[in-house]
Amino acid sequence: MYSGPAGSVVEAGLASAGIALNTRTLSVAAALAGLAAATVLSGWFGFRRVLDAALSVGWHGFAILTLWQGVVFVLLGLAWWTLLPSRQPVRVLVGARMVRDAVSNCLPLSAVGGFVFGARAANLGGVSWSMASASTLVDVTSEFLSQLVFAGGGLALLIAQKPSWQLALPFAAGIMLGALAGAVFIALQRGSAGLAERLSRRFGSAWLADLAGRMAAMQRELTQIYAALPRFGAAFLLHLMAWIANGVGSWLIMRFTGAVIGLPAALAIEGLLQAILTLAFAVPGFAGVQEFAYVGLGGLFGLAPEAAIAVSLVRRARDVVVGVPILAVWQLLEARRLAPSRST
Numbered sequence: 568m569y570s571g572p573a574g575s576v577v578e579a580g581l582a583s584a585g586i587a588l589n590t591r592t593l594s595v596a597a598a599l600a601g602l603a604a605a606t607v608l609s610g611w612f613g614f615r616r617v618l619d620a621a622l623s624v625g626w627h628g629f630a631i632l633t634l635w636q637g638v639v640f641v642l643l644g645l646a647w648w649t650l651l652p653s654r655q656p657v658r659v660l661v662g663a664r665m666v667r668d669a670v671s672n673c674l675p676l677s678a679v680g681g682f683v684f685g686a687r688a689a690n691l692g693g694v695s696w697s698m699a700s701a702s703t704l705v706d707v708t709s710e711f712l713s714q715l716v717f718a719g720g721g722l723a724l725l726i727a728q729k730p731s732w733q734l735a736l737p738f739a740a741g742i743m744l745g746a747l748a749g750a751v752f753i754a755l756q757r758g759s760a761g762l763a764e765r766l767s768r769r770f771g772s773a774w775l776a777d778l779a780g781r782m783a784a785m786q787r788e789l790t791q792i793y794a795a796l797p798r799f800g801a802a803f804l805l806h807l808m809a810w811i812a813n814g815v816g817s818w819l820i821m822r823f824t825g826a827v828i829g830l831p832a833a834l835a836i837e838g839l840l841q842a843i844l845t846l847a848f849a850v851p852g853f854a855g856v857q858e859f860a861y862v863g864l865g866g867l868f869g870l871a872p873e874a875a876i877a878v879s880l881v882r883r884a885r886d887v888v889v890g891v892p893i894l895a896v897w898q899l900l901e902a903r904r905l906a907p908s909r910s911t
Contacts, residue, residue, distance in 0.1 A: 628823035632823070632881070645657065647689075647702060647706045647802070649802045649805060650702045651792075666684055668890070669893040688897060700785050701789045705799065711749050717814075724831055728832075745845065814833055861878055
């Protein structure tokens with residue numbers, strides 16, 4: 568699943584400001600509550616009807632959905648690759664992006680965990696630690712900004728169909744607040760190295776001095792990346808294309824499950840869905856939240872509740888089928904890399 572980075576922007580931004588986040592317990596509790604809510608929701612609308620709709624995709628349809636997800640991964644990897652001043656092989660960044668999403672979707676971690684392991688995968692592919700970390704931050708930023716545009720497009724499509732929708736103003740306000748958060752996140756990126764350096768001088772800590780050195784190296788990379796605005800613009804456009812492609816993937820799921828819905832409506836649902844999932848960044852896999860959002864948003868466009876839940880279940884199944892092999896290959900490569908050092 569191409570889930571939004573907005574919640575992770577909040578987490579990473581707060582962490583850059585020196586605010587400790589202890590969300591592990593909250594994440595687990597929220598995930599359990601979300602799974603329970605999804606189960607109740609499925610039972611309310613009928614397990615059999617939900618299951619029949621989900622299974623109606625068939626192996627042929629599921630294979631198409633899996634291949635389409637590969638198209639999304641290529642766009643995401645290209646967006647990240649575009650930001651690097653020194654060109655690495657595209658496959659390295661595509662693979663690292665696949666690891667990032669697989670960790671976020673399949674492991675009980677917040678999305679920030681996916682960013683850390685994605686940067687690790689890029690580093691193993693030959694990208695320096697400082698560049699892998701800096702480019703990840705900028706990639707998240709461009710992805711987030713494109714997400715806001717995509718969500719705004721979804722809101723515009725919905726307003727065109729339902730001008731009197733009461734939640735239009737709150738959604739618009741949320742998008743504006745998201746833009747403000749993006750600006751703050753960029754400012755934090757530019758000032759984090761100086762903060763670490765001032766703290767190390769003030770307290771004379773060796774750990775802080777080492778951190779300041781690492782942050783200074785990353786800051787140089789950030790400055791170099793942001794100096795090339797055309798690259799940032801290209802990454803933004805590629806991310807926007809990936810959001811649209813992800814919306815097309817959701818539309819394919821709806822069609823395969825028998826839902827009669829147009830592509831513009833599916834894109835609107837996807838854009839607004841991502842805006843809602845932003846608020847649930849602490850819930851691993853958006854358990855339960857995604858199902859409720861699909862039911863609520865799908866109903867605005869005539870999507871039956873059981874069909875909306877089925878779409879969410881098929882989407883989750885696709886993420887697992889795609890993500891688990893990615894994690895297995897990544898772990899195998901890690902094990903092979905560590906094998907020589909263990910034998911010495």
